[in-house]
Amino acid sequence: MRQLRYFVEIVEAGSYSLAAERLFISQSALSRQVKELEVAAQVQLLTRNARHFELTLAGKTFYDGAKRLLFNLNETLVQTRHAERGEHGVIRVLHSSSVPFASPLIERINAYLLSYEGTSLEISQMSSEHQGQQIEEGRSDIGFVRLPVHVRFPSVRIEELYTEQLMLAVPLTHPLSGADEVAVSALREASFVSLPHGERGGLSYRVAELCMRNGFFPGAARATSRKTTQLSLVEAGLGVALVPASMRAIAPHGVRFIPLTGTDNATSVAMLYRRGASSLVDGFADALRSTA
Structure with missing residues (x-):
């Protein structure tokens, strides 16, 4: 995980020297960690010379995945700290502008929150196409959209609610x-x-x-x-x-x-959620289904 963080920092800083400064390590140690990462991944991630570096095609793909993995790790740590304090956690909810938080949706959400006092929701408005991408990439948990949905994502389920x-x-x-x-x-x-x-x-x-x-x-x-x-x-x-x-x-x-x-x-209103989501998200989805 440290090597992933170093690699992402290099890409975002745009140079080894600035990344090393931000990470409080030497450039030589940073370079060694990236080389070890490339050996473990069995691909070349960066092409570099004395003055600058460029991402390889494999490196660009690896960077996107590493960013997502680090983001998900941070979210997991946040959820874990909520659990330690006796909270169930936070569910990140999206809805399109045509799905207002009014009857009948708001009654189902209220019923869930009354039953699970340790859970809270972070609610944002977003188009159905962007909702699918956000949920696919793990940046949000549940979405509410109007059918039909034309832009599909492999890991995102679309389930009609009412x-x-x-x-x-x-x-x-x-x-x-x-x-x-x-x-x-x-x-x-x-x-x-x-x-x-x-x-x-x-x-x-x-x-x-x-x-x-x-x-x-x-x-x-x-x-x-x-x-x-x-x-x-x-x-x-x-x-x-x-x-x-x-x-x-x-x-x-x-x-x-x-x-x-x-x-x-x-x-029709449908619910979007990711396959293999957390038990917290699965429980929220189950509650919305059961009140349908």
């Missing part, structure tokens, strides 16, 4: 704001403040799929967003949006939500 109905969000001044319900086909001429990205899934993709099933592709408003900003755009009268019912909890006051007619208007 579904909820889509609703039409309109400004209070919209002609449809007084309707009790509305058909998707009636939105053919509407301007949508959220449009799908060609390579991404999630809520905007599901909305486009639903519109195309009704014979049209959603027309773009003059201002669009795939984030919670879209509700502010709706309130400002710039267009409409089809959003999950749970987003009513975070909507501005000037937005009216109208149910859709028909039965195939649902959207």
